[in-house]
Amino acid sequence: MANNTYTNQFKKKVIDEYNTGEESFYSLGRKYNISNSTIKNWYYNFYKKGINLETLKDNRGRKKEENINYKERYEILKKYQAFLKAQRERK
Numbered sequence: 710m711a712n713n714t715y716t717n718q719f720k721k722k723v724i725d726e727y728n729t730g731e732e733s734f735y736s737l738g739r740k741y742n743i744s745n746s747t748i749k750n751w752y753y754n755f756y757k758k759g760i761n762l763e764t765l766k767d768n769r770g771r772k773k774e775e776n777i778n779y780k781e782r783y784e785i786l787k788k789y790q791a792f793l794k795a796q797r798e799r800k
Contacts, residue, residue, distance in 0.1 A: 713743075720751045727752060 723741060726732050727748065734752070738745035 715743075720755065723748055724752050724755065 723737055723743075727734065727737055732740070734745040734748045737743070737748050
């Protein structure tokens with residue numbers, strides 16, 4: 710089963726079609742080849758909670774850090790490994 714990503718504009722279009730009362734979750738799922746439970750989730754997560762799909766960013770996932778300091782992270786990791794080694798030796 711593929712993990713599809715849909716734009717907020719598409720989600721809004723599908724939800725708006727449902728809100729007309731002429732389509733059910735099931736019929737919209739068949740029409741767009743999407744699970745009707747996916748459409749239900751869109752409806753309840755966005756429409757019922759009042760989130761504006763037009764202003765919601767399509768970006769998902771963890772935000773990228775702009776300035777990654779690898780040397781600093783490496784030093785922290787080395788100190789942590791030394792700490793763990795000392796803990797093991799105490800036992």
